[in-house]
Amino acid sequence: MLQAGEWAYSETLKEHFMNPKNILQGENTDEFDGVGMEGNLQCGDQMMVVIKVDKEKEVITDCQWKTYGCASAIASTSILSEMVKGRTLDQAFHISPKEVAQALGGLPDHKIHCSVLGDKALRAAINNYYTRNGREDKVKQEEAKVICQCMSITDHDIEDAVLEGARTYFELQERTKLGTVCGQCKDEAEVLLEKFKHIHFGV
Amino acid sequence: MEEMKVYFDNNATTPLHPEVKKEMIAAMEMFGNPSSMHSYGREARANVENARRMVADFIGATEKEIVFVGSGSEANNTVLSLFICGASQCIPGSKMRSSIITTKIEHPCVLETSECLAHRGVRVKYLDVDQYGKVDLDQLSGMLGDDVGLVSIMMANNEIGTLQDIETIAKMVHESGALMHTDAVQAVGKVPVDVRKLGVDFLTISAHKIYGPKGIGALFVKKGVPYCPLIRGGHQELGRRAGTENTLGILGLGKAVEMRALEMPGEEERLLELKHILRNGIAASIDDIHFNGHPTDSLASTLNVSFTGVEGEAILLYLDIEGIAVSTGSACASGSLDPSHVLLATGVDAELAHGSIRFSMGRESSRQEVDYLLNVLPGIIERIRNMSTAYIKGGLHAASR
Numbered sequence: 001m002l003q004a005g006e007w008a009y010s011e012t013l014k015e016h017f018m019n020p021k022n023i024l025q026g027e028n029t030d031e032f033d034g035v036g037m038e039g040n041l042q043c044g045d046q047m048m049v050v051i052k053v054d055k056e057k058e059v060i061t062d063c064q065w066k067t068y069g070c071a072s073a074i075a076s077t078s079i080l081s082e083m084v085k086g087r088t089l090d091q092a093f094h095i096s097p098k099e100v101a102q103a104l105g106g107l108p109d110h111k112i113h114c115s116v117l118g119d120k121a122l123r124a125a126i127n128n129y130y131t132r133n134g135r136e137d138k139v140k141q142e143e144a145k146v147i148c149q150c151m152s153i154t155d156h157d158i159e160d161a162v163l164e165g166a167r168t169y170f171e172l173q174e175r176t177k178l179g180t181v182c183g184q185c186k187d188e189a190e191v192l193l194e195k196f197k198h199i200h201f202g203v
Numbered sequence: 204m205e206e207m208k209v210y211f212d213n214n215a216t217t218p219l220h221p222e223v224k225k226e227m228i229a230a231m232e233m234f235g236n237p238s239s240m241h242s243y244g245r246e247a248r249a250n251v252e253n254a255r256r257m258v259a260d261f262i263g264a265t266e267k268e269i270v271f272v273g274s275g276s277e278a279n280n281t282v283l284s285l286f287i288c289g290a291s292q293c294i295p296g297s298k299m300r301s302s303i304i305t306t307k308i309e310h311p312c313v314l315e316t317s318e319c320l321a322h323r324g325v326r327v328k329y330l331d332v333d334q335y336g337k338v339d340l341d342q343l344s345g346m347l348g349d350d351v352g353l354v355s356i357m358m359a360n361n362e363i364g365t366l367q368d369i370e371t372i373a374k375m376v377h378e379s380g381a382l383m384h385t386d387a388v389q390a391v392g393k394v395p396v397d398v399r400k401l402g403v404d405f406l407t408i409s410a411h412k413i414y415g416p417k418g419i420g421a422l423f424v425k426k427g428v429p430y431c432p433l434i435r436g437g438h439q440e441l442g443r444r445a446g447t448e449n450t451l452g453i454l455g456l457g458k459a460v461e462m463r464a465l466e467m468p469g470e471e472e473r474l475l476e477l478k479h480i481l482r483n484g485i486a487a488s489i490d491d492i493h494f495n496g497h498p499t500d501s502l503a504s505t506l507n508v509s510f511t512g513v514e515g516e517a518i519l520l521y522l523d524i525e526g527i528a529v530s531t532g533s534a535c536a537s538g539s540l541d542p543s544h545v546l547l548a549t550g551v552d553a554e555l556a557h558g559s560i561r562f563s564m565g566r567e568s569s570r571q572e573v574d575y576l577l578n579v580l581p582g583i584i585e586r587i588r589n590m591s592t593a594y595i596k597g598g599l600h601a602a603s604r
Contacts, residue, residue, distance in 0.1 A: 042552070043534075047592065048592045069514050069517070069535070070535035071516055
């Protein structure tokens with residue numbers, strides 16, 4: 001018989017879960033140059049990322065965090081905080097959830113959405129830094145685009161649905177009710193579905 | 204303290220009782236088909252019927268009222284599905300009514316089958332529960348009527364342990380002319396269950412919750428009650444469940460209830476004392492917690508606690524590292540995105556449901572194990588809270604500022 005299986009998670013993830021790096025101690029964020037928070041408690045995931053920035057070089061010198069969430073949420077924020085140190089703000093802004101998942105040695109499909117919040121919180125912290133330093137021009141909003149006018153479903157909703165397990169147009173409809181009234185958005189939604197499947201799951 | 208292995212997830216499943224194991228090892232030699240007339244078959248038949256008698260005796264039923272099935276889920280599916288047969292007159296002489304009543308805290312095998320019935324035209328009414336997980340009898344009274352054919356209410360809840368007053372409920376149900384089913388998977392073998400005293404028409408049993416094997420359960424079907432099989436095409440179980448009997452499983456179930464009958468006396472008291480020690484220990488050493496479930500009308504073995512600002516899967520995995528096995532109502536651990544439907548039904552908010560942990564003890568649970576858990580748990584909660592956005596001592600969220 002087989003022995004007790006390994007965790008659903010990789011060794012790297014387990015290590016970051018058991019010994020998380022760069023946890024923000026206490027509640028005081030005053031000494032940091034940028035603060036970002038994403039997620040909410042009702043959904044079971046919330047992350048706060050704080051950064052220190054070398055203003056001359058626009059390089060992140062320190063990154064700390066707090067996370068309310070499961071093992072993969074904790075580990076992905078931990079590894080993200082390691083990854084961003086030494087990167088420029090521009091580089092850090094473009095870290096994708098896929099990169100985080102890869103650094104962790106992969107994540108089970110239904111856990112991908114946990115790693116998405118970390119880089120969202122990081123981008124929020126970077127935007128926060130720009131705002132504080134009078135650099136509003138650099139702030140990049142993640143504007144949502146409405147795809148399905150009838151049900152008011154945005155590209156963000158489609159991305160969330162993919163992260164939550166939708167793989168086919170039918171599953172997308174089941175989760176979002178998108179395209180269930182006039183149906184005109186089907187083509188655009190299908191393109192986005194494929195795009196997000198590719199971005200997050202490489203398929 | 205030295206590391207221990209502590210299994211506090213007995214509501215999920217239980218280890219085989221050593222006596223059950225012995226019985227099953229011996230039974231592995233017995234390969235005959237109980238339907239065969241030769242000596243191999245007769246040996247198997249005799250043992251299957253002996254096990255049936257054990258199960259029947261254990262719940263105060265007659266042997267013919269026991270149908271062996273593949274699982275508790277199958278038993279529950281069978282009961283709900285036969286309702287459709289009754290309503291569409293495929294059971295001769297029976298014209299059942301067109302609505303059923305169940306609760307919001309049932310096991311998914313009841314809830315999802317109910318949804319399926321709804322798609323097939325059955326009207327399904329869902330009972331609310333109060334903050335402790337108790338069904339509202341006034342609401343039930345209001346729902347019962349000429350249209351209701353079947354009521355299905357679990358006896359003990361798997362997540363929070365709350366016990367329902369099935370005896371009173373069954374009386375109300377019968378007065379209105381409906382049939383009564385109870386999923387007693389978590390109750391049988393933990394609290395006394397007598398089908399006559401309860402007055403139910405159907406009752407579900409599962410072996411692996413009471414130190415028996417997986418893949419075997421039993422459905423009590425009261426004599427004279429309309430019935431239609433879920434799995435058709437064989438004369439086994441008096442035509443009520445087709446498929447060659449799972450002789451090994453059936454013998455295991457028979458032995459499991461035999462051992463329960465011997466070991467139950469005194470056990471509830473012992474577990475209740477352990478639960479009090481666990482509950483008081485957690486309350487004394489950890490701030491900002493919330494106990495879920497009924498304070499008294501509850502399984503002695505089950506304690507469900509929510510920890511503010513902490514997500515349950517993280518607790519579960521840190522405890523696993525320390526050798527302690529528990530389960531959580533958090534969405535993250537389940538693969539779905541919603542936390543426990545049971546806790547949400549009791550009015551617990553989603554955040555506390557995500558942070559819930561169920562400790563379910565069993566016949567082997569000891570004071571040493573409880574002490575070990577109490578020694579380890581506060582440090583784990585503190586550690587997770589220290590890295591959480593959602594917890595500041597006193598309960599103010601970082602997010603709210």
